[in-house]
Amino acid sequence: MTNVTLRRTAGVEEGLRRPVVRRKPGRRDARIGFLFLLPLFAGLLVFRFYGFGYNVWLSFNKAGAFGRARFTGLENYERLFSDSQLRISLVNTFKFTAIVVPGVVVVALLCATLMQYKFRGQSAFRAIVFLPAVCLPTAAILLFGWLFQTRYGLVNAVIQAVGGSSVSWFGSSAGVTVVITVIVVFLSFSVPTIILYAGMQEIPSDIYESATLDGAGPVRRYFSLTLPLLSPSLFFVILTTTISTLKLFDVAYVLLPPEQSASVNYGLTAVYYYYQLAFLNVGDRGYASAVSLLLFVLILAVSIVLFRLQRRFVHYGEDG
Amino acid sequence: MLHQYRLRWWTFAVIAAVALLILVPFAWMVATALMTPGQTLLVPPKVIPNPATLDGARGVFDRIPYLTLLGNTVVASIGRVIGTLVICTLAAYALAVIKVPGARVILVTVLALIMVPGDIFIVPNFAIISAFGLTDTLVALFLPSIFDVFGVFLLYQFFRGIPRELVEAARMDGASHLRILTTIVAPIARGGLITLAILTVLSEWKELLWPIVVNRSIDKLTLGPGIALLRGSYTTDYNVLMSAGVLAALPMIVIFLILQKRFIASVARSGLK
Numbered sequence: 001m002t003n004v005t006l007r008r009t010a011g012v013e014e015g016l017r018r019p020v021v022r023r024k025p026g027r028r029d030a031r032i033g034f035l036f037l038l039p040l041f042a043g044l045l046v047f048r049f050y051g052f053g054y055n056v057w058l059s060f061n062k063a064g065a066f067g068r069a070r071f072t073g074l075e076n077y078e079r080l081f082s083d084s085q086l087r088i089s090l091v092n093t094f095k096f097t098a099i100v101v102p103g104v105v106v107v108a109l110l111c112a113t114l115m116q117y118k119f120r121g122q123s124a125f126r127a128i129v130f131l132p133a134v135c136l137p138t139a140a141i142l143l144f145g146w147l148f149q150t151r152y153g154l155v156n157a158v159i160q161a162v163g164g165s166s167v168s169w170f171g172s173s174a175g176v177t178v179v180i181t182v183i184v185v186f187l188s189f190s191v192p193t194i195i196l197y198a199g200m201q202e203i204p205s206d207i208y209e210s211a212t213l214d215g216a217g218p219v220r221r222y223f224s225l226t227l228p229l230l231s232p233s234l235f236f237v238i239l240t241t242t243i244s245t246l247k248l249f250d251v252a253y254v255l256l257p258p259e260q261s262a263s264v265n266y267g268l269t270a271v272y273y274y275y276q277l278a279f280l281n282v283g284d285r286g287y288a289s290a291v292s293l294l295l296f297v298l299i300l301a302v303s304i305v306l307f308r309l310q311r312r313f314v315h316y317g318e319d320g
Numbered sequence: 321m322l323h324q325y326r327l328r329w330w331t332f333a334v335i336a337a338v339a340l341l342i343l344v345p346f347a348w349m350v351a352t353a354l355m356t357p358g359q360t361l362l363v364p365p366k367v368i369p370n371p372a373t374l375d376g377a378r379g380v381f382d383r384i385p386y387l388t389l390l391g392n393t394v395v396a397s398i399g400r401v402i403g404t405l406v407i408c409t410l411a412a413y414a415l416a417v418i419k420v421p422g423a424r425v426i427l428v429t430v431l432a433l434i435m436v437p438g439d440i441f442i443v444p445n446f447a448i449i450s451a452f453g454l455t456d457t458l459v460a461l462f463l464p465s466i467f468d469v470f471g472v473f474l475l476y477q478f479f480r481g482i483p484r485e486l487v488e489a490a491r492m493d494g495a496s497h498l499r500i501l502t503t504i505v506a507p508i509a510r511g512g513l514i515t516l517a518i519l520t521v522l523s524e525w526k527e528l529l530w531p532i533v534v535n536r537s538i539d540k541l542t543l544g545p546g547i548a549l550l551r552g553s554y555t556t557d558y559n560v561l562m563s564a565g566v567l568a569a570l571p572m573i574v575i576f577l578i579l580q581k582r583f584i585a586s587v588a589r590s591g592l593k
Contacts, residue, residue: 025418032497033420036410043407043467048433051444058443114335127580128339131346134576134583137526138544139565142551143349146558154348157364186345194584195591236591247440250528254548271440271529278443279533285443292440299437 059290065283076290086291088265089273090298096181096269097245103185104241105234108192113222115197133190141254144183176256176266183251188244192237199233200226231314239306246299247271270295352562353377360558376563380550383560386567388539389546393571396461396542397524403466404520405513412475413501417487427476433469442533449534460534461542462524471516474590478512479505515586518579525572543568 025033059076063069080086111129115122132140147154148169156166169175203226211221227234249271256264258280274295278288352360353376354369380386415423445464446455454460482505490500506513524542531545538546547564576583 025420029418029497030420033414033418036414036418036497037420037426039407040411040467040472044433044469046448047445047464047467048438051441051448052438054444054447055441110334111338114331114338117331117335119332119335123580125335125339126584127577128342130576130580130584130587131342131573133587134522134525134572135346136544136547136565136569136572138528138548139349139569140345142547142561142565143345145551146352146562147345147348149558152361152363152365152558154365161364186342191587191590194587198588198591233591243437247437250526250544253528254551257551274440275442275529275533278446289443292443295440296437299440300435303435 055289055292058286059293061286063284063286065279065285069286072286076287079287080290080294085265085268085273086270089268089270092177092266092268093246093248093270095177096184096248097242099177099181100184100188100245101238101241103181104189104192105238107185107189108196108237111189111193112196112200115193116200129193130190132186132188135187137187137250138254140187141183141251144179144186145255148179170256170263170266173266176263180251180255180267183255184245184248187251188241192241195237196230196233199230203229228315232316235306235310235314239303242302242306243299246295246302249275349562349565352558353566355559357557357559373559374563376557376559377567379557379560380564380567383550384546384564385539386546386564389541389543389568390571392458392461392540393525393542393544395458397521399459400462400466400524401517401520403462404468404471405517407466408468408471408475408516409501409506409513411472412479413497413505415472416476416479417482417500417505418497427473430469430472430476434473439465442529445530446533456535456537456540458540461527461531461540464530465524468520471520474516474519475509475512478509482508511585514582515589518583518586519590522583543571 058069060071060073061069062072062075115126115129119125148156150156150166150168150170153169155169160166167175169179207225207229208221211225216224248269252267252269252272253275256267258264258276270291274288274291277284277291348367351367351369354372354374356369356373356375359366359369414420415427420426449455449460449463454463486504486508487500490504495503526544527542528544528548531542532548535541538549541549547568550561550564
């Protein structure tokens with residue numbers, strides 16, 4: 001609290017005295033400033049900018065794990081269009097994203113809403129909701145692989161106990177899609193829950209009071225007040241979940257090792273395919289680079305589309 | 321504060337159901353970890369391991385160097401946190417407190433880089449790390465990720481709120497920028513530094529793709545990729561697999577239970593607008 005008042009008065013004073021006090025950093029200050037920025041710049045230059053340039057260059061070459069790269073022009077890019085594995089991996093990736101993102105939003109909204117209630121064990125519930133975010137993903141993926149195991153898994157045992165017949169989860173595209181999306185939602189709903197919960201806390205309660213006086217019921221209040229006022233947080237959650245699911249790798253890699261060629265295509269994601277191209281066997285790094293650039297462009301395009309939609313649908317308060 | 325709803329019994333039922341849905345898988349992991357291989361292969365499955373045994377855990381220690389993997393995870397996490405904090409603190413100080421010429425342009429570039437999915441490029445990163453001769457080292461695990469543009473922006477937001485008078489006064493007294501950073505700015509923005517540290521540790525904890533690409537020998541891997549190696553080759557020994565899961569997941573869960581409030585506050589702050 002003191003911090004805030006301090007900052008406020010400081011702002012006022014600065015505003016009053018601005019023409020006199022405001023000074024540009026001296027040349028010495030600037031030099032030290034750039035010295036402070038140097039490690040960041042150096043790292044970004046090497047890993048982001050040089051790395052990106054190298055990746056573009058490599059995509060015009062034929063290059064393996066060993067030996068020199070050979071220039072092949074647009075060959076790798078032509079191959080993008082005829083590669084059926086790539087098509088499978090992209091379709092899977094977008095399919096998973098299309099299911100995971102609404103799933104995460106719904107589960108996170110539900111949990112964040114439940115966290116608004118006052119009840120005994122509230123903090124325990126908050127800890128439980130956060131547990132999947134701190135659980136090692138590999139451990140959780142192995143665990144779900146075991147839960148969905150066809151013959152001895154718990155899920156099929158429950159299905160049989162209620163009278164259904166057991167499902168071969170890894171034997172079909174639909175089965176693998178269910179398993180993968182369940183795991184991804186389980187692993188990624190916790191952080192969105194906390195963000196939405198924090199967003200709900202910021203909504204002033206007098207809005208609800210006046211809405212109640214105007215005769216709006218709880219359902220109406222939720223959909224006409226809470227959700228619109230929450231839309232900045234919702235947008236953030238949708239954006240980050242979409243991007244991270246488009247980059248999905250770990251679930252597919254742990255669940256479907258490359259050796260199990262029968263079912264691996266059901267869960268092959270774009271990044272998993274990229275990894276296989278570049279680092280399995282002799283490695284086809286030139287083509288892999290072209291694939292990664294395509295993925296890069298696709299993720300960027302999706303982000304831009306989401307930002308465009310945000311302008312239309314997201315409601316920012318007068319002060320935000 | 322949001323309007324408090326009245327708690328009805330069915331709301332409590334939903335809360336209990338959600339909690340159970342999250343906890344049951346973990347309980348099943350622990351139960352399976354304590355079974356013999358024979359007990360895991362019963363149809364229908366028996367829920368309580370009887371007799372309970374630690375054979376699974378013994379199997380883990382036989383098949384993977386668990387303690388080495390744990391040590392590597394700790395070293396990689398600490399290295400990454402220190403590297404990230406140093407680089408981001410220095411950069412954010414230059415941008416928010418010194419306000420170097422062109423700070424705006426740099427900040428816009430930083431924001432753009434946050435949006436660009438540059439981390440998918442493992443092929444060039446691998447080439448760079450091999451050019452440095454760092455493959456199969458612990459440094460390789462975290463070196464590319466310490467130049468964290470998100471961290472710079474996060475700390476920039478914290479540093480921006482620091483009263484200018486404090487810094488000016490210290491400058492008048494002849495304090496160097498490094499001194500101001502360590503004795504004035506860092507203590508005031510402690511919450512921001514802790515947030516960045518926790519988010520960085522969590523992110524390192526979840527790494528899988530980069531470690532398996534850059535480090536081929538198991539002695540240089542972290543826990544996540546380390547226990548992933550158990551899959552496939554030992555598929556029938558689910559007690560070993562689940563013991564590995566429990567042993568690998570436990571350290572962070574314990575840390576979380578101790579620092580619960582800090583973890584949740586950090587994540588809540590990560591939702592930048």
